[in-house]
Amino acid sequence: MDFNALAKLLFPDVDAQPADMEAKFPPRQLPEGACVTRIGPSPTGFVHLGNLYNAIIAERLAHQSGGVFYLRIEDTDQKREVEGAVETLINAMEYFGVHFDEGATAEGDNGAYGPYRQRQRAGIYHVFAKWLVEQGLAYPCFLTEEEIQAIRDKQTAEKEDPGIYGKYAEKSRSLTLDEIKANIEAGKTWVLRYRGEMNSERIVVEDAIRGKIEMPRNFADFVLLKSDGIPTYHFAHVVDDHLMRSTHVIRGEEWISSLPMHVELFGKLGWEQPIYCHTATLMKIEQDEEDPTKQKKRKLSKRKDPELALAYYQQEGISRDVVWEFLLTVLNSNYEEWRAANPDKSYMEFPYSIEKMSISGALVDMDKLRDIAKDTIARMDAQTVYDNWLAWCEEYNKDFAELLKKYKDRTLAALNVGKSGKKPRKDIETWKQACDFMSFYYDETFKPEDDMNEQADEAVQKAFFEKYLASYDHADDSAAWFDKVKAITEELGFAVKPKDFKKEPEKYKGSIVHITNMLRIALTGRANAPDIHEVSHVLGEDIVRARISQFIIHNS
RNA sequence: GGCCCGUUGGUCAAGCGGUUAAGACUCCGGCCUCUCACGCCGGCGACGGGAGUUCGAUUCUCCCACGGGUCACCA
Numbered sequence: 001m002d003f004n005a006l007a008k009l010l011f012p013d014v015d016a017q018p019a020d021m022e023a024k025f026p027p028r029q030l031p032e033g034a035c036v037t038r039i040g041p042s043p044t045g046f047v048h049l050g051n052l053y054n055a056i057i058a059e060r061l062a063h064q065s066g067g068v069f070y071l072r073i074e075d076t077d078q079k080r081e082v083e084g085a086v087e088t089l090i091n092a093m094e095y096f097g098v099h100f101d102e103g104a105t106a107e108g109d110n111g112a113y114g115p116y117r118q119r120q121r122a123g124i125y126h127v128f129a130k131w132l133v134e135q136g137l138a139y140p141c142f143l144t145e146e147e148i149q150a151i152r153d154k155q156t157a158e159k160e161d162p163g164i165y166g167k168y169a170e171k172s173r174s175l176t177l178d179e180i181k182a183n184i185e186a187g188k189t190w191v192l193r194y195r196g197e198m199n200s201e202r203i204v205v206e207d208a209i210r211g212k213i214e215m216p217r218n219f220a221d222f223v224l225l226k227s228d229g230i231p232t233y234h235f236a237h238v239v240d241d242h243l244m245r246s247t248h249v250i251r252g253e254e255w256i257s258s259l260p261m262h263v264e265l266f267g268k269l270g271w272e273q274p275i276y277c278h279t280a281t282l283m284k285i286e287q288d289e290e291d292p293t294k295q296k297k298r299k300l301s302k303r304k305d306p307e308l309a310l311a312y313y314q315q316e317g318i319s320r321d322v323v324w325e326f327l328l329t330v331l332n333s334n335y336e337e338w339r340a341a342n343p344d345k346s347y348m349e350f351p352y353s354i355e356k357m358s359i360s361g362a363l364v365d366m367d368k369l370r371d372i373a374k375d376t377i378a379r380m381d382a383q384t385v386y387d388n389w390l391a392w393c394e395e396y397n398k399d400f401a402e403l404l405k406k407y408k409d410r411t412l413a414a415l416n417v418g419k420s421g422k423k424p425r426k427d428i429e430t431w432k433q434a435c436d437f438m439s440f441y442y443d444e445t446f447k448p449e450d451d452m453n454e455q456a457d458e459a460v461q462k463a464f465f466e467k468y469l470a471s472y473d474h475a476d477d478s479a480a481w482f483d484k485v486k487a488i489t490e491e492l493g494f495a496v497k498p499k500d501f502k503k504e505p506e507k508y509k510g511s512i513v514h515i516t517n518m519l520r521i522a523l524t525g526r527a528n529a530p531d532i533h534e535v536s537h538v539l540g541e542d543i544v545r546a547r548i549s550q551f552i553i554h555n556s
Numbered sequence: 557g558g559c560c561c562g563u564u565g566g567u568c569a570a571g572c573g574g575u576u577a578a579g580a581c582u583c584c585g586g587c588c589u590c591u592c593a594c595g596c597c598g599g600c601g602a603c604g605g606g607a608g609u610u611c612g613a614u615u616c617u618c619c620c621a622c623g624g625g626u627c628a629c630c631a
Contacts, residue, residue: 042630077630080631159557214560223628223629232631253561253625254625256561257559257560257625258626278561280562336579358568365581367581370581371580372581378594418594425592426594427594482590512590516590517590519590527592528592
């Protein structure tokens, strides 16, 4: 077989040589130790937590080392592509604060190693495909789906390894140049297959996360180019990560099993392999359907687990910083320790390392996430909370966004309630929940939620509020204010010290807890709320008096 | 089924031949307290099983079990 003639027949329009590509995409001029990383999502419209997980690793590795982090769109499968998916992806990454140095953007490509969308790189892959044909390392295969299925059935029946290799590849491999030409002229479609060698060798890959991975060397004639001329993931990965000069390939562990194909291609093309980092799959706990008392781990599924979609975090208003903090604690076992030692630093300052990565599948624990959320938001200053919260409201709760803008000063003051001192309040978990929690600060959203009659009867309510209003001085400090409350409590026959009431409940009509709860319900609509004195000062004297007066009228 | 990867409390996770086997979340007590949220103190709770190697295995080796991944012209 004249391989050069075959190459010319298969790729009549390809003139460039591999060397031309090397010259066009030269090695990057970067400082020693700089990492070049990327994420390569396929535009299916669904952005996964796992996408972010890998993106964060790649981003940290690159930016911590003074390297480059880029976005490549792996759109080689037209069938799965969804309209607008690239924009969705870029928006999600933007929301979560993942910034690319180069690659695909909403406006087009940015960077010298593009195009960054694989379908637009067809010509580049063909240069190497042609070269492989010339070397006798690749050949066209005209097997139909039915023929392949028949081979697979036979292999399954005989317990052989499935695939096109060895004797099963003979039919296609032995085609003469004339036969191939005739097939093409007859309009038959073909795929380009790698010519695998039957062997019993083993390969060893040093994975940066897992250490040595040993596997059988590839022997199969796997597909390089699909019948539409677009490469498979395997071929595209090797060509792209070489030409884009990636130093590290961060991807999910589901790729480990295709490592032999990648190693084979890097070897035959004479290229240095990138450092592979295969990350653990995110898991989820679930009840066993057969035995409800048992629980089992399983892969997060997009149909059953809303928290797998990045969109879920956006809709719930889980702050970008919270998601980073959470993922970083899952990603690096020493992150929590570092965070405790450096409460004021940004997570960007954390020295991330691959060695500290978890190797087994982590469960997404929403309890843990909530805890981290409270801590993270409690660390932010009021202005930052306001800005982030408002930005979320602009997107997901327009009415509330208007309120926040209208009452900016009051909101800022409200966000500072309980912030002083060593034990800051930790009330806010998500922006969505914040809208609910903070609703009592605005007349537009204020509504009674708890029943005051559980605290005392109506006569007491009326008596208390009248006395309270009469003695109320907005200028009182916290101690003076509370002294007055205590005085009224005593006058009404309630215990000033809750413990006294607990010991001898028959001696009192109730305790100061009932009194303050009434006040809290009058002011905030609920029995559980932050410090009354502080809240009163955020609301302002007019609203305080109005909300209490309304209660007296209501009860008279 | 073949080939891979993995297995420390409910979850996350330190450990890297000798430890009373850290810590975080959850849960349960208690304290603080005008409620809640915090905070503090305490408690429950783990090395999948079996052989080796060794004076000694959570740690090293092998086997098994279990979980996961993958075996496409999908990524």
